[in-house]
Amino acid sequence: MIEAVRMGESRVLVVHGAPGVGKSALLEYAENSATGMRVLRAAGVESEMELAFATLHQLCAPLLGRLENLPVPQRDALETVFGMRAGAPPERFLVGLAVLSLLSDASEGRPLLCVVDDAQWMDRSSAQVLGFVARRLLAESVALVFGSRQRAQDLLGLPELEVTGLSDADAHALLDSVTHARLDQHIRDRIIAETKGNPLALLELPRGLTMTQMAGGFGLLNADTLPGRIEQSFLDRIEDLPEQTRLLLLIAAAEPVGNPDLVRRAAERLGAIPETALAGGTDGLLTIEARVTFRHPLVRSAVYGSAREKDRRAVHLALAEATDARTDPDRRAWHLASAAPGPDEAVAAELERSAGRAQARGGLAAAAAFLQRSVALTIDTSHRAERALSAADASLRAGDLDAARKLVDIADRDAQGEFQRVRAHLVRSHITFAAGYNNEAPPMLLTAAQRLEPFDMDLARETYLVAWASASYGAANRDSLMAISRAMRELPSPEGSPRALDLVLEAYALLITDGRSAALPTLRRALIALTGAPLQDLLKWGWAAGGLTALLWEDRIMAEWPVRVIDEVRAAAALSELPIYLHALGLPIVLSGDFAAAAAIVAQSEAVAAATGVPMTQHTKLLLTALQGKDAEASALIAATIEEAGAGGQLNGVASAHWAAAVLYNGLARYEQALPAAQATTQSANLLVSQWALPELVEAAARVGDDTAAHGALEDLADSAEPCDTDWAQGVLARCRALLSDDAAAADDFYREAIERLGRTLLRPELARAHLLYGEWLRRDRQRVEARAHLRTAYEMFVSIGMEAFAERACRELLATGETVRKRKNAGSTSEELTPQEQQIALLVRDGLSNPEVAARLFVSPRTVEWHLRKIFAKLKISSRRQLGDALSRGEYESMTQ
Numbered sequence: 001m002i003e004a005v006r007m008g009e010s011r012v013l014v015v016h017g018a019p020g021v022g023k024s025a026l027l028e029y030a031e032n033s034a035t036g037m038r039v040l041r042a043a044g045v046e047s048e049m050e051l052a053f054a055t056l057h058q059l060c061a062p063l064l065g066r067l068e069n070l071p072v073p074q075r076d077a078l079e080t081v082f083g084m085r086a087g088a089p090p091e092r093f094l095v096g097l098a099v100l101s102l103l104s105d106a107s108e109g110r111p112l113l114c115v116v117d118d119a120q121w122m123d124r125s126s127a128q129v130l131g132f133v134a135r136r137l138l139a140e141s142v143a144l145v146f147g148s149r150q151r152a153q154d155l156l157g158l159p160e161l162e163v164t165g166l167s168d169a170d171a172h173a174l175l176d177s178v179t180h181a182r183l184d185q186h187i188r189d190r191i192i193a194e195t196k197g198n199p200l201a202l203l204e205l206p207r208g209l210t211m212t213q214m215a216g217g218f219g220l221l222n223a224d225t226l227p228g229r230i231e232q233s234f235l236d237r238i239e240d241l242p243e244q245t246r247l248l249l250l251i252a253a254a255e256p257v258g259n260p261d262l263v264r265r266a267a268e269r270l271g272a273i274p275e276t277a278l279a280g281g282t283d284g285l286l287t288i289e290a291r292v293t294f295r296h297p298l299v300r301s302a303v304y305g306s307a308r309e310k311d312r313r314a315v316h317l318a319l320a321e322a323t324d325a326r327t328d329p330d331r332r333a334w335h336l337a338s339a340a341p342g343p344d345e346a347v348a349a350e351l352e353r354s355a356g357r358a359q360a361r362g363g364l365a366a367a368a369a370f371l372q373r374s375v376a377l378t379i380d381t382s383h384r385a386e387r388a389l390s391a392a393d394a395s396l397r398a399g400d401l402d403a404a405r406k407l408v409d410i411a412d413r414d415a416q417g418e419f420q421r422v423r424a425h426l427v428r429s430h431i432t433f434a435a436g437y438n439n440e441a442p443p444m445l446l447t448a449a450q451r452l453e454p455f456d457m458d459l460a461r462e463t464y465l466v467a468w469a470s471a472s473y474g475a476a477n478r479d480s481l482m483a484i485s486r487a488m489r490e491l492p493s494p495e496g497s498p499r500a501l502d503l504v505l506e507a508y509a510l511l512i513t514d515g516r517s518a519a520l521p522t523l524r525r526a527l528i529a530l531t532g533a534p535l536q537d538l539l540k541w542g543w544a545a546g547g548l549t550a551l552l553w554e555d556r557i558m559a560e561w562p563v564r565v566i567d568e569v570r571a572a573a574a575l576s577e578l579p580i581y582l583h584a585l586g587l588p589i590v591l592s593g594d595f596a597a598a599a600a601i602v603a604q605s606e607a608v609a610a611a612t613g614v615p616m617t618q619h620t621k622l623l624l625t626a627l628q629g630k631d632a633e634a635s636a637l638i639a640a641t642i643e644e645a646g647a648g649g650q651l652n653g654v655a656s657a658h659w660a661a662a663v664l665y666n667g668l669a670r671y672e673q674a675l676p677a678a679q680a681t682t683q684s685a686n687l688l689v690s691q692w693a694l695p696e697l698v699e700a701a702a703r704v705g706d707d708t709a710a711h712g713a714l715e716d717l718a719d720s721a722e723p724c725d726t727d728w729a730q731g732v733l734a735r736c737r738a739l740l741s742d743d744a745a746a747a748d749d750f751y752r753e754a755i756e757r758l759g760r761t762l763l764r765p766e767l768a769r770a771h772l773l774y775g776e777w778l779r780r781d782r783q784r785v786e787a788r789a790h791l792r793t794a795y796e797m798f799v800s801i802g803m804e805a806f807a808e809r810a811c812r813e814l815l816a817t818g819e820t821v822r823k824r825k826n827a828g829s830t831s832e833e834l835t836p837q838e839q840q841i842a843l844l845v846r847d848g849l850s851n852p853e854v855a856a857r858l859f860v861s862p863r864t865v866e867w868h869l870r871k872i873f874a875k876l877k878i879s880s881r882r883q884l885g886d887a888l889s890r891g892e893y894e895s896m897t898q
Contacts, residue, residue: 011137011143011144011159012134012135012137012143012144012145013143013144013145013146013158013159013160013161014119014145014146014148014151014152014158014159014160014161015027015145015146015147015148015160015161015163016147016148016149016150016160016161016162016163017149017162017163017164018149018196018198019149019200019298020198020200020296020298021164021198021199021200022163022199022200023117023148023149023163024117024147024296025199027115027117027145027147030113030115030145031113031115034111034113036111037110037111037112037113038106038107038109038110038111038113039112039113040059040060040113040114040115041058041059041114041116041117042055042056042058042059042117043055043058043116043117044116044117044118044119044120044121044123044126045118045256045257046118046121046301048121048123048256048257048331049122049123049124049369050123050334050365050369050370050373051123051330051331051334051358051366052126052358052361052365052366052367053081053082053095053123053125053126053129053361054123054256055122055123055127055130056081056099056125056129056130057082059114059116059126059130060078060099060102063102063106064078064082064084066102066106067079067102069105070098070102070105071101071852071856073094073856074094074097074101074102076090077091077094077095077098078095078098078099080360080361081095081125081361082361083357083361086360088360089359089360089361090361092125092129092132092364093132093608093859095125095129096128096129096132096133096136096859097132097856097859099129099130099133100132100136100859100860100861101855101861101862103133103140103142104140104861104862104863107140107141107142111142111143112140112141112142112143113142113143113145114142114144114145115145116130116144116145116146116147117146117147118147118149119146119147119148119152120148120150122152123365124154124365124366125364125365125366127152127155128154130144130146130154130155131154132859134158135157135158136860136864137861138864139861139863139864139867140861140863140864146158164196164197165195165196165197165198165199166197166198166199166202167197168192170197171192171195171197172192174199174202174203175192178202178203200296200298234296234298234299234302234303235302235306237283237285238302238303238306240283241280241282241283242277242280244272244273244277245278246303247267247270247272247277247311247315248263248267248272248278248282248286249282250303250304250307250311250312250315251266251267251272251315251318251319252286252288252294252300252303253294253300253301253303253307254304254312254315254316254319254335254338255319256331258291258292258293259292260288260289260290260291260292262319263288265322266318266319266321266322267318269318269321269322270314270318274288285299286299312338313338313340313341314339316335316336316338317335317336317339319335320332320335320336320339329350329353329357330354330357330358332350333347333350333351333353333370334351334354334370334373336350337351337377340377342377343376343377343378344377345377345378345379345380347377348374348375348377348378348383348387351370351371351373351377352370352371352374352387352390355368355371355374355390355391355394358370359394364394364397364398365398367394368391368394368395368398368403371387371390371394372395372403372407374387375387375388375391375407375410381414381416382414382416382420384410384414385411385413385415385420385424386411386420388407388408388410388414389407389408389411389423389424389427391407392404392405392407392411392424392427392431396427396430396431401431401434401435404427404431405428405431408424408427408428408431411423411424411427412424412425412428418451419455422451422452422455425444425448425451426445426448426452426459426463429445429447429463430445433445433466433470439651441467441470442467442470442480442484443480445463445464445466445470446467446480446484446487448463448467449461449463449464449467449487453491461491461501461502462501462540462541464484464487464488464491464505465501465504465505465508465544466541466544468484468485468505468508468509468544469543469544471484471685472508472547472685472686473652473685473686473688480685481512481685482512482513485511485512485513486509486513488508488509489509489510489513491505499529499533499537500526500529500530500533500545501533501537501541501545503522503525503529504529504530504544504545504548506526507519507522507525507526507548510522510523511523511551511687516551516720516723516724517723520552520723523548523551523552526545526548527549527552527554527557530542530545530546530548530561531561531564535565535568535569538568542565543580543581543584546580546581546584547687547688549561550691550692551688551691552724553721553724553728553729554726555588555591555592555726555727555728555761555762558588559585559588559589559592559762562581562582562584562588563585566581566582566585569581570857578605578608579605579608582601582604582608582620583605583619583620585601586598586601586602586605586620587623588762590620590623590624591623591762591763591766592762592763592764592765593763593765593768593801593803595624595627595628596839596843597843598624599624599839600836600840601620602621602624602836603836603837603840604840604857605618606618607837607858607859608859618637618641619656621637622634622637622638622641622657622659622660623656623659623660623663625637625660625664626638626660626663626664626667627663627667627765627801627803627806628802628803628804628805629664629668629803629804629805629807629808631664631805634660634664635661635664637657637660638657638658638661638664641653641654641656642654642657642658645657651685652686652689654684655681655686656686656689658677658678658681658684658693659677659678659681659689659692659693659696661674661677662674662678662681662693662697663696664805665700666699666700667803667805667806667809668805668809669703669809671699671700671704674696674699674700675697675700675701675704675706677696678693678694678696678697678700678701678713679697681696682694682697682713691717691720694716694717694720695717695732695736697710698710698713698714698736698739699736699739699773701713702739702740710739710740711740713736714736714737714740717732717733717736718733721733727757727758727760727761728757728758730753731755731756731757731758731761731766731767731770732758734750734751734754734757735750735751735754735758735769735770735773737750738750738751738754738773738774738777739773747777751773751774751777752774754770754774755767755774758770764797764801765801765806768793768794768797768798768801768803768806769794771790771791771793771794771797772790772791772794772798772806772809772813775787775788775789775790775791775794775810775813776791776813778790779791779813779816779817784817784818787813788817788819791810791813792814792819794806795807795811795814795821798810833875834872834875834876837858837868838868838871838872838875840858841854841858841868841869841872842872842876842887842888843888844857844858845865845869845881846884846888851865851866851869869881872884876888
């Protein structure tokens with residue numbers, strides 16, 4: 001590993017194994033082997049797990065002088081989370097990108113080795129950031145090595161090495177070196193077996209047993225109690241130490257930083273003189289030098305765990321009094337909380353302030369932990385209910401749904417008024433929605449919105465919109481959607497001019513209660529207002545309003561609206577919201593037939609989802625693979641989505657998967673499979689996907705001869721599209737009418753109208769399909785010459801777009817007319833060797849972005865961008881950035897700077 005880093009190759013490794021098995025020794029060996037490298041070291045501390053970015057600060061502290069080398073947003077983010085400046089809480093993913101850039105910059109001079117021991121005790125914020133960084137180290141001369149007792153959740157998926165016990169031969173040799181009497185072979189074998197070759201156990205066990213016990217095999221441990229038995233061996237040694245020495249050990253165990261001055265001050269407050277306590281030594285268990293360190297983490301846990309409760313409280317109080325309230329208020333508050341024998345309002349209030357500081361630094365998990373402890377120390381029930389609400393909300397946003405539920409129960413139980421009770425119900429509703437229980441969430445959100453009206457009308461309106469969206473994007477039936485829409489109709493008119501939120505609510509309600517024709521004017525007003533709504537509003541509810549463009553069949557606005565939001569989301573570093581808007585941009589790009597740009601959007605969305613740890617249904621990827629006609633790949637993705645999304649209650653994802661299946665099977669001319677897939681989609685409550693699936697249902701039903709299903713779908717499509725006088729709506733409607741028309745002249749007119757209308761849209765796949773259907777109809781009507789013209793146009797369009805299944809279908813039709821078809825490669829063949837990430841980088845660089853700008857957008861380091869560019873240049877046989885414009889046809893790749 002060390003040599004690989006020197007060669008410019010990054011390496012990441014998670015070393016895990018039981019306590020005492022030798023992980024720290026391996027990490028120390030790596031450090032000692034890192035000649036010519038700079039070493040940064042940090043360690044997780046159990047008592048510091050609730051302090052946001054504590055471990056990260058340890059690791060990065062030596063590099064803070066290099067912050068000025070980072071882009072301003074990244075520098076500001078790190079200065080904020082490390083308490084060096086005041087500011088809005090940064091997204092943790094921006095913090096991760098900043099740390100990646102900082103390590104990359106630090107490795108420019110010489111390779112860098114970062115060692116994080118006791119990773120199981122990292123605070124959650126640090127673990128998330130370092131996991132983010134570890135997954136993006138590629139071309140940097142950086143190694144990142146973790147030592148952990150178990151596989152840490154935020155490090156799952158990284159390369160790992162499990163450290164097990166010594167071999168029997170080595171274990172026998174080590175045992176012999178620490179025993180001074182010959183042991184019976186059977187006893188020796190049992191010791192080796194029961195310790196599983198754990199080196200620390202083999203070293204420590206003889207200290208706790210007499211030679212008689214050793215020789216007779218008495219007092220030996222069971223394998224499943226090994227850590228406890230090792231701790232006991234340490235405790236046996238601790239009990240022999242003088243009282244002041246034991247007190248000093250307890251102070252050091254309770255003080256997480258290892259600050260010798262702080263330990264000294266706390267000891268003096270308790271009447272212990274460090275020089276006296278250390279006069280007789282500590283039997284090698286504790287070292288006080290530039291930093292206070294224990295021989296092993298199990299020594300710390302043994303000392304702290306075995307102490308009496310009153311002694312621990314006294315030590316924490318002394319540490320709190322010795323901690324500077326100005327420079328380190330959060331650790332002081334945590335010590336005070338640990339010192340409290342029972343409820344204490346002053347300490348609870350201090351923890352609440354610490355939670356506010358943690359939240360300002362972006363440490364949601366830390367804020368939740370402070371608030372949870374604050375709740376436990378609060379006496380007054382009204383205050384406890386309020387703090388429990390805040391703690392539940394913080395826990396929800398930190399992703400700890402179980403803790404959030406328990407805290408909501410406390411808030412509900414202790415609530416002193418209706419407003420507290422309804423806010424508790426609102427948080428409970430959001431927990432249910434976040435957990436994917438879409439059938440349960442809409443009625444809960446509706447009730448919350450109704451109960452909020454007398455107290456906070458703005459919050460009530462936002463809640464109504466979230467309720468409507470949760471019902472329309474995934475509920476199993478539309479009863480909830482109708483109930484929510486009727487309640488929205490009864491809302492009082494807003495004071496003054498209606499805002500975007502007010503118009504969206506009114507439009508959505510009218511759409512369900514009165515139909516599209518009645519809602520159309522308000523839908524259009526809402527769309528105009530939405531395009532100019534403030535970003536802070538869009539981040540709260542914009543995802544629920546984005547369907548307006550599709551409901552109005554506005555293909556150009558549908559492609560343009562997300563661009564502005566994505567730019568502002570990136571500028572605000574609100575990366576949690578980014579996948580939603582990437583999806584909103586990805587779908588119109590797919591529908592326009594720009595599959596290369598769509599693949600880049602999919603790759604970027606997957607990168608963000610991996611970074612945030614929040615999986616999302618890949619709607620864009622589903623439609624893309626379906627339109628590409630890649631049967632095996634698309635079918636596998638569709639099946640996996642239906643299974644996973646269905647199991648998680650994400651019915652929106654299930655509906656999208658069925659829609660993709662209908663598209664795929666129509667392209668493959670497997671209409672008997674397309675029909676049930678389309679029917680499953682149109683029967684869902686997802687208004688957008690069910691609308692888009694109607695043309696698929698018309699085509700599949702027409703081809704299998706199910707006139708009832710075909711005409712029913714056409715009627716539903718007419719209700720949706722006819723009121724919207726756009727070329728998209730009218731073109732698709734005309735194409736479907738042509739399919740079902742019994743009058744040849746009328747059918748011909750409808751096909752021509754469909755081609756004319758769709759030719760004025762951005763939707764090349766829809767236009768190509770109109771040519772295909774018209775050509776198929778003409779061939780069956782024995783008009784072979786004209787059929788060939790339309791089938792040839794369809795075939796060439798399908799090939800150029802990359803729609804393999806539809807191209808094959810057009811090819812078969814052409815052959816049936818007597819035409820000779822020469823198979824062509826699609827237009828993407830010039831760069832088909834590029835991976836999706838290479839495509840993204842090539843497009844962004846071609847459009848003028850610098851390496852740092854590309855790196856910030858794709859969550860990698862500038863050096864990784866440079867590394868990818870070298871590969872891109874080699875594949876495209878070019879030598880400079882300027883040549884990318886010619887190598888990547890602009891007809892094939894649209895600008896990704898949007």
